[in-house]
Amino acid sequence: MASPNSHLNWPSVAGIISDLDGVLYRGDAAIVDAIEAFARWQVVGLPFCFVTNNSTLTPEDVVRKLEAFGLAIAPNEVVTSAIAAAELARAKYPDASRVYVIGAPSLANAVATVGLDVTDQEPEIVMMGLDRGITHEKMRIAVEAILNGAAFIGTNPDLLLPTADGFEPGAGATISAVAAATQVKPLIVGKPEPHMIKTALSRLGTERSATLMIGDQIATDIQAGKRAGLPTVLVTTGVPPRENPALARPDFIVSSLAEIEIPILAGSPRQRRA
Ligand SMILES: [Mg+2]
Structure with a gap:
Protein backbone atom coordinates (compact mmCIF):
# COMPACT_ATOMS: atom_id res chain seq x y z
CA MET A 1 0.00 0.00 0.00
CA ALA A 2 1.30 3.45 -0.90
CA SER A 3 1.77 5.72 2.09
CA PRO A 4 -1.00 8.25 2.72
CA ASN A 5 -0.08 11.58 1.18
CA SER A 6 -3.36 13.41 1.36
CA HIS A 7 -1.94 16.80 2.24
CA LEU A 8 0.78 16.84 -0.38
CA ASN A 9 0.86 17.84 -4.01
CA TRP A 10 -2.79 17.69 -4.94
CA PRO A 11 -3.06 18.31 -8.68
CA SER A 12 -5.02 21.28 -9.94
CA VAL A 13 -8.48 19.85 -10.41
CA ALA A 14 -11.08 20.84 -13.01
CA GLY A 15 -13.51 17.97 -12.37
CA ILE A 16 -14.22 14.90 -10.27
CA ILE A 17 -15.46 11.42 -11.16
CA SER A 18 -16.52 9.31 -8.20
CA ASP A 19 -17.84 5.93 -7.24
CA LEU A 20 -20.99 5.94 -5.08
CA ASP A 21 -21.34 2.91 -2.77
CA GLY A 22 -18.64 2.98 -0.11
CA VAL A 23 -17.78 6.60 -0.96
CA LEU A 24 -21.02 8.63 -0.51
CA TYR A 25 -22.97 6.01 1.40
CA ARG A 26 -22.78 2.51 2.81
CA GLY A 27 -26.02 0.75 1.94
CA ASP A 28 -28.68 3.15 3.17
CA ALA A 29 -26.42 5.17 5.48
CA ALA A 30 -24.87 8.43 4.25
CA ILE A 31 -21.14 9.04 4.67
CA VAL A 32 -21.53 12.58 5.95
CA ASP A 33 -17.98 13.85 5.24
CA ALA A 34 -18.35 12.85 1.61
CA ILE A 35 -21.81 14.38 1.15
CA GLU A 36 -20.46 17.62 2.63
CA ALA A 37 -17.37 17.57 0.40
CA PHE A 38 -19.47 17.23 -2.76
CA ALA A 39 -21.83 19.96 -1.52
CA ARG A 40 -18.80 22.26 -1.09
CA TRP A 41 -17.47 21.42 -4.55
CA GLN A 42 -20.91 22.08 -5.98
CA VAL A 43 -20.97 25.56 -4.40
CA VAL A 44 -17.62 26.49 -5.97
CA GLY A 45 -18.74 25.18 -9.37
CA LEU A 46 -16.41 22.17 -9.61
CA PRO A 47 -18.18 19.76 -11.98
CA PHE A 48 -18.51 16.13 -10.95
CA CYS A 49 -19.99 12.91 -12.30
CA PHE A 50 -20.82 9.73 -10.39
CA VAL A 51 -20.17 6.29 -11.89
CA THR A 52 -21.65 3.00 -10.76
CA ASN A 53 -21.32 -0.58 -11.98
CA ASN A 54 -24.93 -1.15 -10.88
CA SER A 55 -26.94 -1.48 -14.10
CA THR A 56 -30.24 -1.89 -12.22
CA LEU A 57 -30.21 1.76 -11.08
CA THR A 58 -31.39 4.68 -13.19
CA PRO A 59 -29.72 8.10 -12.77
CA GLU A 60 -33.03 9.26 -11.25
CA ASP A 61 -32.73 6.53 -8.57
CA VAL A 62 -29.31 7.91 -7.63
CA VAL A 63 -30.61 11.51 -7.67
CA ARG A 64 -33.38 10.52 -5.21
CA LYS A 65 -30.98 8.66 -2.94
CA LEU A 66 -28.48 11.53 -2.75
CA GLU A 67 -31.30 14.07 -2.34
CA ALA A 68 -32.41 12.21 0.80
CA PHE A 69 -28.84 12.67 2.11
CA GLY A 70 -28.96 16.43 1.36
CA LEU A 71 -27.06 16.53 -1.96
CA ALA A 72 -29.12 17.77 -4.92
CA ILE A 73 -27.67 16.69 -8.29
CA ALA A 74 -28.96 16.38 -11.86
CA PRO A 75 -29.56 13.01 -13.61
CA ASN A 76 -26.83 13.81 -16.17
CA GLU A 77 -24.32 13.83 -13.31
CA VAL A 78 -24.69 10.03 -13.03
CA VAL A 79 -23.33 7.40 -15.44
CA THR A 80 -24.44 3.83 -14.72
CA SER A 81 -22.93 0.80 -16.45
CA VAL A 189 -18.17 -1.99 -19.80
CA GLY A 190 -18.06 -1.39 -16.02
CA LYS A 191 -15.08 -0.88 -13.71
CA PRO A 192 -12.23 -1.96 -13.75
CA GLU A 193 -12.59 -1.34 -17.50
CA PRO A 194 -12.21 2.33 -18.43
CA HIS A 195 -15.31 2.82 -20.65
CA MET A 196 -17.60 4.26 -17.96
CA ILE A 197 -14.89 6.68 -16.83
CA LYS A 198 -14.45 7.86 -20.42
CA THR A 199 -18.21 8.42 -20.72
CA ALA A 200 -18.15 10.49 -17.52
CA LEU A 201 -15.08 12.40 -18.70
CA SER A 202 -16.80 13.37 -21.95
CA ARG A 203 -19.76 14.68 -19.94
CA LEU A 204 -17.48 16.81 -17.80
CA GLY A 205 -15.43 18.00 -20.76
CA THR A 206 -12.35 18.21 -18.54
CA GLU A 207 -8.76 17.15 -19.15
CA ARG A 208 -7.84 13.67 -17.89
CA SER A 209 -4.86 14.95 -15.94
CA ALA A 210 -7.06 17.52 -14.13
CA THR A 211 -9.89 15.11 -13.29
CA LEU A 212 -9.75 13.07 -10.09
CA MET A 213 -11.16 9.53 -9.94
CA ILE A 214 -12.35 8.77 -6.38
CA GLY A 215 -13.27 5.27 -5.22
CA ASP A 216 -13.13 2.85 -2.30
CA GLN A 217 -11.88 -0.23 -4.19
CA ILE A 218 -8.42 -0.65 -5.69
CA ALA A 219 -9.45 -3.58 -7.88
CA THR A 220 -12.26 -1.69 -9.63
CA ASP A 221 -12.33 2.10 -9.09
CA ILE A 222 -8.61 2.73 -9.01
CA GLN A 223 -7.84 0.38 -11.94
CA ALA A 224 -10.59 1.97 -14.05
CA GLY A 225 -9.31 5.45 -13.26
CA LYS A 226 -5.73 4.48 -14.07
CA ARG A 227 -6.72 2.82 -17.34
CA ALA A 228 -8.59 5.98 -18.33
CA GLY A 229 -5.49 8.03 -17.48
CA LEU A 230 -6.80 9.90 -14.43
CA PRO A 231 -5.15 10.71 -11.09
CA THR A 232 -6.81 8.43 -8.53
CA VAL A 233 -7.86 8.79 -4.90
CA LEU A 234 -8.61 5.80 -2.68
CA VAL A 235 -10.93 6.63 0.20
CA THR A 236 -10.86 4.03 2.94
CA THR A 237 -14.53 4.33 3.95
CA GLY A 238 -15.80 1.32 2.01
CA VAL A 239 -14.50 -2.19 1.33
CA PRO A 240 -11.22 -2.64 3.24
CA PRO A 241 -8.39 -2.63 0.67
CA ARG A 242 -6.64 -5.95 0.11
CA GLU A 243 -2.98 -6.11 -0.81
CA ASN A 244 -2.52 -7.12 -4.42
CA PRO A 245 0.91 -6.21 -5.77
CA ALA A 246 -0.27 -6.91 -9.33
CA LEU A 247 -2.66 -3.96 -9.25
CA ALA A 248 -1.82 -0.32 -9.91
CA ARG A 249 -1.82 1.71 -6.72
CA PRO A 250 -3.81 4.87 -6.07
CA ASP A 251 -2.04 8.22 -6.36
CA PHE A 252 -3.62 9.40 -3.10
CA ILE A 253 -5.12 7.67 -0.07
CA VAL A 254 -7.49 9.45 2.31
CA SER A 255 -9.64 8.26 5.19
CA SER A 256 -12.24 10.97 4.51
CA LEU A 257 -13.06 13.21 1.54
CA ALA A 258 -12.71 16.11 4.01
CA GLU A 259 -8.94 15.57 3.62
CA ILE A 260 -9.01 16.50 -0.05
CA GLU A 261 -7.73 20.04 -0.37
CA ILE A 262 -7.64 20.62 -4.06
CA PRO A 263 -6.61 23.74 -5.86
CA ILE A 264 -9.63 24.25 -8.12
CA LEU A 265 -8.88 25.47 -11.63
CA ALA A 266 -10.65 28.72 -12.48
CA GLY A 267 -13.22 28.77 -15.25
CA SER A 268 -14.77 25.32 -15.07
CA PRO A 269 -15.82 24.26 -18.56
CA ARG A 270 -19.55 24.13 -18.01
CA GLN A 271 -22.28 25.19 -15.66
CA ARG A 272 -23.31 22.84 -12.88
CA ARG A 273 -26.93 22.14 -13.75
CA ALA A 274 -26.64 21.99 -17.54
MG1 LIG B 1 -17.58 1.36 -4.05
Whole structure:
Protein backbone atom coordinates (compact mmCIF):
# COMPACT_ATOMS: atom_id res chain seq x y z
CA MET A 1 0.00 0.00 0.00
CA ALA A 2 1.30 3.45 -0.90
CA SER A 3 1.77 5.72 2.09
CA PRO A 4 -1.00 8.25 2.72
CA ASN A 5 -0.08 11.58 1.18
CA SER A 6 -3.36 13.41 1.36
CA HIS A 7 -1.94 16.80 2.24
CA LEU A 8 0.78 16.84 -0.38
CA ASN A 9 0.86 17.84 -4.01
CA TRP A 10 -2.79 17.69 -4.94
CA PRO A 11 -3.06 18.31 -8.68
CA SER A 12 -5.02 21.28 -9.94
CA VAL A 13 -8.48 19.85 -10.41
CA ALA A 14 -11.08 20.84 -13.01
CA GLY A 15 -13.51 17.97 -12.37
CA ILE A 16 -14.22 14.90 -10.27
CA ILE A 17 -15.46 11.42 -11.16
CA SER A 18 -16.52 9.31 -8.20
CA ASP A 19 -17.84 5.93 -7.24
CA LEU A 20 -20.99 5.94 -5.08
CA ASP A 21 -21.34 2.91 -2.77
CA GLY A 22 -18.64 2.98 -0.11
CA VAL A 23 -17.78 6.60 -0.96
CA LEU A 24 -21.02 8.63 -0.51
CA TYR A 25 -22.97 6.01 1.40
CA ARG A 26 -22.78 2.51 2.81
CA GLY A 27 -26.02 0.75 1.94
CA ASP A 28 -28.68 3.15 3.17
CA ALA A 29 -26.42 5.17 5.48
CA ALA A 30 -24.87 8.43 4.25
CA ILE A 31 -21.14 9.04 4.67
CA VAL A 32 -21.53 12.58 5.95
CA ASP A 33 -17.98 13.85 5.24
CA ALA A 34 -18.35 12.85 1.61
CA ILE A 35 -21.81 14.38 1.15
CA GLU A 36 -20.46 17.62 2.63
CA ALA A 37 -17.37 17.57 0.40
CA PHE A 38 -19.47 17.23 -2.76
CA ALA A 39 -21.83 19.96 -1.52
CA ARG A 40 -18.80 22.26 -1.09
CA TRP A 41 -17.47 21.42 -4.55
CA GLN A 42 -20.91 22.08 -5.98
CA VAL A 43 -20.97 25.56 -4.40
CA VAL A 44 -17.62 26.49 -5.97
CA GLY A 45 -18.74 25.18 -9.37
CA LEU A 46 -16.41 22.17 -9.61
CA PRO A 47 -18.18 19.76 -11.98
CA PHE A 48 -18.51 16.13 -10.95
CA CYS A 49 -19.99 12.91 -12.30
CA PHE A 50 -20.82 9.73 -10.39
CA VAL A 51 -20.17 6.29 -11.89
CA THR A 52 -21.65 3.00 -10.76
CA ASN A 53 -21.32 -0.58 -11.98
CA ASN A 54 -24.93 -1.15 -10.88
CA SER A 55 -26.94 -1.48 -14.10
CA THR A 56 -30.24 -1.89 -12.22
CA LEU A 57 -30.21 1.76 -11.08
CA THR A 58 -31.39 4.68 -13.19
CA PRO A 59 -29.72 8.10 -12.77
CA GLU A 60 -33.03 9.26 -11.25
CA ASP A 61 -32.73 6.53 -8.57
CA VAL A 62 -29.31 7.91 -7.63
CA VAL A 63 -30.61 11.51 -7.67
CA ARG A 64 -33.38 10.52 -5.21
CA LYS A 65 -30.98 8.66 -2.94
CA LEU A 66 -28.48 11.53 -2.75
CA GLU A 67 -31.30 14.07 -2.34
CA ALA A 68 -32.41 12.21 0.80
CA PHE A 69 -28.84 12.67 2.11
CA GLY A 70 -28.96 16.43 1.36
CA LEU A 71 -27.06 16.53 -1.96
CA ALA A 72 -29.12 17.77 -4.92
CA ILE A 73 -27.67 16.69 -8.29
CA ALA A 74 -28.96 16.38 -11.86
CA PRO A 75 -29.56 13.01 -13.61
CA ASN A 76 -26.83 13.81 -16.17
CA GLU A 77 -24.32 13.83 -13.31
CA VAL A 78 -24.69 10.03 -13.03
CA VAL A 79 -23.33 7.40 -15.44
CA THR A 80 -24.44 3.83 -14.72
CA SER A 81 -22.93 0.80 -16.45
CA ALA A 82 -26.29 0.46 -18.26
CA ILE A 83 -26.00 3.95 -19.77
CA ALA A 84 -22.33 3.54 -20.65
CA ALA A 85 -23.06 0.12 -22.24
CA ALA A 86 -25.88 1.54 -24.36
CA GLU A 87 -23.76 4.50 -25.51
CA LEU A 88 -20.82 2.20 -26.25
CA ALA A 89 -23.05 -0.15 -28.31
CA ARG A 90 -24.33 2.81 -30.33
CA ALA A 91 -20.80 4.15 -30.96
CA LYS A 92 -19.04 0.83 -31.60
CA TYR A 93 -21.73 -0.75 -33.81
CA PRO A 94 -23.24 2.20 -35.71
CA ASP A 95 -24.94 -0.11 -38.25
CA ALA A 96 -26.64 -2.32 -35.64
CA SER A 97 -30.20 -1.58 -34.52
CA ARG A 98 -31.51 -4.75 -32.79
CA VAL A 99 -30.37 -5.56 -29.25
CA TYR A 100 -31.36 -8.52 -27.10
CA VAL A 101 -31.26 -7.37 -23.48
CA ILE A 102 -30.93 -9.57 -20.40
CA GLY A 103 -31.12 -7.17 -17.48
CA ALA A 104 -33.22 -4.85 -15.39
CA PRO A 105 -35.76 -2.40 -16.89
CA SER A 106 -33.10 0.33 -16.47
CA LEU A 107 -30.86 -1.48 -18.98
CA ALA A 108 -33.61 -1.89 -21.59
CA ASN A 109 -34.50 1.79 -21.07
CA ALA A 110 -30.89 2.86 -21.58
CA VAL A 111 -30.70 0.84 -24.81
CA ALA A 112 -33.98 2.32 -26.09
CA THR A 113 -32.86 5.84 -25.12
CA VAL A 114 -29.88 5.70 -27.51
CA GLY A 115 -32.27 4.74 -30.34
CA LEU A 116 -31.74 0.97 -30.47
CA ASP A 117 -34.58 -1.57 -30.64
CA VAL A 118 -34.89 -4.02 -27.75
CA THR A 119 -35.90 -7.30 -29.37
CA ASP A 120 -35.35 -11.06 -29.37
CA GLN A 121 -35.77 -11.16 -33.17
CA GLU A 122 -32.44 -11.55 -35.02
CA PRO A 123 -30.48 -9.41 -32.55
CA GLU A 124 -27.16 -7.99 -33.74
CA ILE A 125 -26.05 -7.26 -30.18
CA VAL A 126 -26.59 -9.19 -26.94
CA MET A 127 -26.43 -6.92 -23.89
CA MET A 128 -26.27 -8.56 -20.46
CA GLY A 129 -26.54 -6.99 -17.03
CA LEU A 130 -27.88 -8.12 -13.67
CA ASP A 131 -31.29 -9.75 -14.21
CA ARG A 132 -32.88 -11.12 -11.07
CA GLY A 133 -35.50 -12.78 -13.29
CA ILE A 134 -32.99 -14.54 -15.57
CA THR A 135 -34.16 -17.86 -17.03
CA HIS A 136 -32.68 -20.66 -19.07
CA GLU A 137 -34.79 -19.47 -22.02
CA LYS A 138 -33.26 -15.97 -21.88
CA MET A 139 -29.79 -17.50 -21.81
CA ARG A 140 -30.69 -19.80 -24.72
CA ILE A 141 -31.74 -16.80 -26.85
CA ALA A 142 -28.51 -14.97 -25.95
CA VAL A 143 -26.33 -18.01 -26.71
CA GLU A 144 -28.03 -18.61 -30.05
CA ALA A 145 -27.71 -14.96 -31.09
CA ILE A 146 -24.01 -14.88 -30.19
CA LEU A 147 -23.34 -18.14 -32.04
CA ASN A 148 -25.08 -16.51 -35.03
CA GLY A 149 -22.60 -13.63 -34.87
CA ALA A 150 -24.19 -11.08 -32.54
CA ALA A 151 -21.79 -8.83 -30.61
CA PHE A 152 -21.66 -9.62 -26.88
CA ILE A 153 -21.58 -6.79 -24.34
CA GLY A 154 -21.67 -7.15 -20.54
CA THR A 155 -22.47 -4.21 -18.26
CA ASN A 156 -20.09 -5.13 -15.43
CA PRO A 157 -17.88 -7.99 -14.28
CA ASP A 158 -18.98 -8.22 -10.61
CA LEU A 159 -19.30 -11.92 -9.72
CA LEU A 160 -20.65 -11.62 -6.18
CA LEU A 161 -22.82 -8.91 -4.62
CA PRO A 162 -23.32 -8.32 -0.91
CA THR A 163 -26.94 -8.40 0.30
CA ALA A 164 -28.47 -7.63 3.70
CA ASP A 165 -28.16 -11.33 4.66
CA GLY A 166 -25.14 -12.53 2.67
CA PHE A 167 -24.41 -12.66 -1.04
CA GLU A 168 -26.04 -13.10 -4.45
CA PRO A 169 -24.52 -13.76 -7.88
CA GLY A 170 -23.70 -10.56 -9.80
CA ALA A 171 -24.02 -9.81 -13.51
CA GLY A 172 -20.51 -11.16 -14.10
CA ALA A 173 -21.59 -14.64 -13.00
CA THR A 174 -24.31 -15.00 -15.63
CA ILE A 175 -22.29 -13.17 -18.28
CA SER A 176 -19.53 -15.75 -17.62
CA ALA A 177 -22.03 -18.58 -18.12
CA VAL A 178 -22.98 -17.30 -21.58
CA ALA A 179 -19.31 -16.69 -22.39
CA ALA A 180 -18.52 -20.27 -21.37
CA ALA A 181 -21.33 -21.70 -23.49
CA THR A 182 -20.40 -19.72 -26.61
CA GLN A 183 -16.64 -19.47 -26.06
CA VAL A 184 -17.02 -15.78 -27.01
CA LYS A 185 -15.37 -13.18 -24.81
CA PRO A 186 -17.74 -10.32 -23.97
CA LEU A 187 -16.89 -6.63 -24.11
CA ILE A 188 -17.18 -5.60 -20.46
CA VAL A 189 -18.17 -1.99 -19.80
CA GLY A 190 -18.06 -1.39 -16.02
CA LYS A 191 -15.08 -0.88 -13.71
CA PRO A 192 -12.23 -1.96 -13.75
CA GLU A 193 -12.59 -1.34 -17.50
CA PRO A 194 -12.21 2.33 -18.43
CA HIS A 195 -15.31 2.82 -20.65
CA MET A 196 -17.60 4.26 -17.96
CA ILE A 197 -14.89 6.68 -16.83
CA LYS A 198 -14.45 7.86 -20.42
CA THR A 199 -18.21 8.42 -20.72
CA ALA A 200 -18.15 10.49 -17.52
CA LEU A 201 -15.08 12.40 -18.70
CA SER A 202 -16.80 13.37 -21.95
CA ARG A 203 -19.76 14.68 -19.94
CA LEU A 204 -17.48 16.81 -17.80
CA GLY A 205 -15.43 18.00 -20.76
CA THR A 206 -12.35 18.21 -18.54
CA GLU A 207 -8.76 17.15 -19.15
CA ARG A 208 -7.84 13.67 -17.89
CA SER A 209 -4.86 14.95 -15.94
CA ALA A 210 -7.06 17.52 -14.13
CA THR A 211 -9.89 15.11 -13.29
CA LEU A 212 -9.75 13.07 -10.09
CA MET A 213 -11.16 9.53 -9.94
CA ILE A 214 -12.35 8.77 -6.38
CA GLY A 215 -13.27 5.27 -5.22
CA ASP A 216 -13.13 2.85 -2.30
CA GLN A 217 -11.88 -0.23 -4.19
CA ILE A 218 -8.42 -0.65 -5.69
CA ALA A 219 -9.45 -3.58 -7.88
CA THR A 220 -12.26 -1.69 -9.63
CA ASP A 221 -12.33 2.10 -9.09
CA ILE A 222 -8.61 2.73 -9.01
CA GLN A 223 -7.84 0.38 -11.94
CA ALA A 224 -10.59 1.97 -14.05
CA GLY A 225 -9.31 5.45 -13.26
CA LYS A 226 -5.73 4.48 -14.07
CA ARG A 227 -6.72 2.82 -17.34
CA ALA A 228 -8.59 5.98 -18.33
CA GLY A 229 -5.49 8.03 -17.48
CA LEU A 230 -6.80 9.90 -14.43
CA PRO A 231 -5.15 10.71 -11.09
CA THR A 232 -6.81 8.43 -8.53
CA VAL A 233 -7.86 8.79 -4.90
CA LEU A 234 -8.61 5.80 -2.68
CA VAL A 235 -10.93 6.63 0.20
CA THR A 236 -10.86 4.03 2.94
CA THR A 237 -14.53 4.33 3.95
CA GLY A 238 -15.80 1.32 2.01
CA VAL A 239 -14.50 -2.19 1.33
CA PRO A 240 -11.22 -2.64 3.24
CA PRO A 241 -8.39 -2.63 0.67
CA ARG A 242 -6.64 -5.95 0.11
CA GLU A 243 -2.98 -6.11 -0.81
CA ASN A 244 -2.52 -7.12 -4.42
CA PRO A 245 0.91 -6.21 -5.77
CA ALA A 246 -0.27 -6.91 -9.33
CA LEU A 247 -2.66 -3.96 -9.25
CA ALA A 248 -1.82 -0.32 -9.91
CA ARG A 249 -1.82 1.71 -6.72
CA PRO A 250 -3.81 4.87 -6.07
CA ASP A 251 -2.04 8.22 -6.36
CA PHE A 252 -3.62 9.40 -3.10
CA ILE A 253 -5.12 7.67 -0.07
CA VAL A 254 -7.49 9.45 2.31
CA SER A 255 -9.64 8.26 5.19
CA SER A 256 -12.24 10.97 4.51
CA LEU A 257 -13.06 13.21 1.54
CA ALA A 258 -12.71 16.11 4.01
CA GLU A 259 -8.94 15.57 3.62
CA ILE A 260 -9.01 16.50 -0.05
CA GLU A 261 -7.73 20.04 -0.37
CA ILE A 262 -7.64 20.62 -4.06
CA PRO A 263 -6.61 23.74 -5.86
CA ILE A 264 -9.63 24.25 -8.12
CA LEU A 265 -8.88 25.47 -11.63
CA ALA A 266 -10.65 28.72 -12.48
CA GLY A 267 -13.22 28.77 -15.25
CA SER A 268 -14.77 25.32 -15.07
CA PRO A 269 -15.82 24.26 -18.56
CA ARG A 270 -19.55 24.13 -18.01
CA GLN A 271 -22.28 25.19 -15.66
CA ARG A 272 -23.31 22.84 -12.88
CA ARG A 273 -26.93 22.14 -13.75
CA ALA A 274 -26.64 21.99 -17.54
MG1 LIG B 1 -17.58 1.36 -4.05
